[in-house]
Amino acid sequence: MKLTILGCYAATPRTITNxxxxxxxxxxxxFLIDCGEGTQVQLRKHKIKFSRINHIFISHLHGDHxxxxxxxxxxxxxxxxxxxLHVYGPKGIKELILMQLRASGSYTGYQLFFHELEGTESEIIFEDEKVVVKTIPLKHRIYTxxxxxxxxxxQRKLNIEAVEKYKIDTCYYQKIKFGGAITLEDDTIIPNKELTFDPDPEKRYAFCSDTVYNEDILPIINEVDALYHESTFLESExxxxxxxxxxxxxxAATIAQKARVKTLIMGHYSTRYGNIELFKEEAQTIFNNVILGDDGKEIEL
Amino acid sequence: MKLTILGCYAATPRTITNxxxxxxxxxxxxFLIDCGEGTQVQLRKHKIKFSRINHIFISHLHGDHxxxxxxxxxxxxxxxxxxxLHVYGPKGIKELILMQLRASGSYTGYQLFFHELEGTESEIIFEDEKVVVKTIPLKHRIYTxxxxxxxxxxQRKLNIEAVEKYKIDTCYYQKIKFGGAITLEDDTIIPNKELTFDPDPEKRYAFCSDTVYNEDILPIINEVDALYHESTFLESExxxxxxxxxxxxxxAATIAQKARVKTLIMGHYSTRYGNIELFKEEAQTIFNNVILGDDGKEIEL
Known part of the structure; x- marks a missing residue:
């Protein structure tokens, strides 16, 4: 899992921040998460192939997102x-986009699907064989x-030593990885746990922007590997x-601590602050494992 | 009159073109003319004070404009x-903008006036004491x-030598500048043309993008000081x-020649061409006084 931050500043695009x-x-x-003005240029700058983006998740309908x-x-x-192309976002987003495309007389050669959200409980909005995406209801000035x-x-991980010991044919490996037991020729049953290890832990990334301090999200983001949580201001504001x-x-650090996340990534800084290091210093009085998000930063999770 | 080109490339914003x-x-x-994605960042880059922009003219509702x-x-x-803030543009522009502002729950602290256009003949859309702005109906895929x-x-220009010769009091200078004659104390009438020179010629700038080759615009742009005319392609395309x-x-050069403009400024280049010098070379086979528009170029007219 790799996160590339294209922009993480609040309010207005500037020459040096996005x-x-x-x-x-x-x-x-x-997966593209939010899409403020200039995002397509940021994608080009970071050489991210447009054709690889098939799902876009919009948090809310403020312009900077x-x-x-x-x-x-x-x-x-x-x-x-x-x-x-699938777009997930607040109810209303479909008409906002289509109205502009209609005005320009543009027609897509590709299918454009909008998945409009209006729920106030966490729900699964995307799922395939490898990934699940759920909403995290936030509290902001508009629906977010x-x-x-x-x-x-x-799949469980094959214990190569064990399967070789029992001389199990490779054609059964797939069955074993999916949790199946094996019956040997002498009718001995080898339970799956003798043949496999637990799968790698399922990595989880939570994106939370924009929101007030809201402990309601704690159960949803509990122990995630990385939490991006907005921190628009310092305590002085x-x-x-x-x-x-x-x-x-x-x-933001208090939320990270209470949810026992592994890493907190900060962002959505108000442009009033000249030095974003101050955000890290303030957060680390509460929670130690902080990454200061910044435009162009790539984070391996 | 000074023109700053913030962006002059067709279709999509890129890392190096706007x-x-x-x-x-x-x-x-x-006056801001057209406003493709990223314009606010270009304004900042060129240190143009946002507060000085009170009138925005939008040519048509394609995204790159x-x-x-x-x-x-x-x-x-x-x-x-x-x-x-006054926005001039095709009918429909008001609802497109307001719908987005409504979705974000935003309210302006300033008055926002939309002047929607649907005429197909040239018309005056702005006039104050110093400037007149007229439409130039163009032919494109949508209303433009x-x-x-x-x-x-x-004001005519005072002929200082003449007014001093007749010992005319300075309190009459304003009257003279506005074309008035003067009656001396001995009842002699001095006609205005003896006291003034013709005013400086009224500079004119014509912005024409996007459009097919269209000779209908020639009478409107006749002999302008500078014509920005789109040249998206070379003749090979x-x-x-x-x-x-x-x-x-x-x-574009043929239009410039037939309208006997003083200077042709080229732009709206398709990004398929690596070298925009080719546009100048091609244009100069027809019309000599060509400026190659480019992002960031400032042109004194």
């Missing part, structure tokens, strides 16, 4: 994309969801965080 | 703009206007120009 967008590479899929979406969809058209990305490792329904660095 | 946007400084006003508008309007809000910006120099309703470099 609004929210991330690419999560998970089990060979590329989705004004780049219509341009990206248009560019996909111009590049003669053929793959289906974070997203939890979870690997699925169905806690009154602004409350007023605008954002989080401070200290609050 | 979609259409220009700022025309005329009589101390800043207006997907940056909603973000710019949102940023104006975040920066607590107070000045009125170019814009003609014209200085107004109402004339079939694509025809199909997509764009212009070749040679065709």
């Amino acid at each position: 609004p929210t967008a991330q690419v999560l590479e998970i089990k060979n899929q590329m 989705f004004y780049g979406l219509v341009g990206l969809i248009s560019t996909f058209m111009l590049l003669n994309r053929e793959n289906d 969801n974070g997203y939890l990305f979870q690997e699925k490792n169905k 806690a009154h602004l965080a409350e007023k605008t329904m954002h989080t401070t660095a200290k609050q | 979609p259409t946007a220009q700022v025309l400084e005329i009589k101390n006003q800043m 207006f997907y940056g508008l909603v973000g710019l309007i949102s940023t104006f809000m975040l920066l607590n703009r107070e000045n009125d 206007n170019g814009y003609l910006f014209q200085e107004k120099n109402k 004339a079939h694509l120009a025809e199909k997509t309703m764009h212009t070749t470099a040679k065709q």
Whole structure:
């Protein structure tokens, strides 16, 4: 699992900072999370192939999280994309995008599917053989969801020494990996646990932006490998965080600590601060394992 | 009059090129012409004060000419703009922008006026004491206007030698500048033409993008000081120009020649060409005074 942060600053794009967008590479899929203005240029800058993006998750309909979406969809058209594209986001997103495409007289050569969300409980919105994606209902000025990305490792790991000891034919390996027991020629049954190890733990990544401090999310993000949690302000501006329904660095760290996550990734910094190191310093008074998100940063999870 | 080209490439923003946007400084006003994705960042890059932009002219509703508008309007809000903002563009633009602002729950602290266009004849859409702006109806795949910006120099230039010769009091200078005659104390009438010179010629700038080759615009742009005319393709791709309703470099030069403009500025290049010098070379086979528009180029007119 690899996260590339294309942009992680709040409010307005500037020459040196970009609004929210991330690419999560998970089990060979590329998921785009949020799509602020300029995201398509950031994708090019980081040499991420447009054709590998088939699923886009939008947290909410503030401009710094989705004004780049219509341009990206248009560019996909111009590049003669053929793959289906799935967009997940708040109810209303479909008409906002389609209205703009209609006005430009544009037609897609690819299928564009919108999965509009309006639920207030965590729900599975995407699932295939390798990945599950669930919503993380957040509390912000408008309807907002974070997203939890979870690997699925169905297969147990073969204990090569054991299967060779019992001289089990390789044609049964797949059955064993899926948890099956084996009956030998002398009718002895070898239980699966003697032939396999537990699968690798299923890695989980939680994206939470934008939100007030909200302990309701703790059960959903419990013990995730990495939590990206917005930290728009420092504690010195806690009154602004409350007023605008954002989080401070200290609050984000408190969520990370209470959810016992492995790593906290910070971002969505207000551009009022000259030095983002201050966010890390403040967070680390509460929770130690902090990565300071920044535009262009690649993080192996 | 000074033109700053923020972006002049067709279709999609890239790391090294920007979609259409220009700022025309005329009589101390800043007019923004088109607003592709990323325009607000280009404005910052060129240190153009957001507060000086009060009028935005959008040619048509293709993404590479207006997907940056909603973000710019949102940023104006975040920066607590107070000045009125006027947006001129095709019918439909108001609802496209307002729908997005409504979805984000945003409210402007400034007045936002939309002037929606649907005429097919050239018309005056803005006029104050110093500037007139007219539409230039263009022919493209969707409804499109170019814009003609014209200085107004109402005042004639005082002939200092003459007014001193007749010992005319300075309190009459303003009257003379506005074309008035003067009656001396001995009842002699001095006609205005003896006291003044003709005003400086009124500079005119015509912006024409996107369009097919269209001689109907010649009377409107006749003898302008500078014509920005799109030249998306070279003649070798004339079939694509025809199909997509764009212009070749040679065709743009032919329009410049037939309209007897002083300077042709080229732009809206297809990103298929590695070297834009080819556009200049092709145009100069027809018309000599060519400026190759490019992102970041500042042109004194």
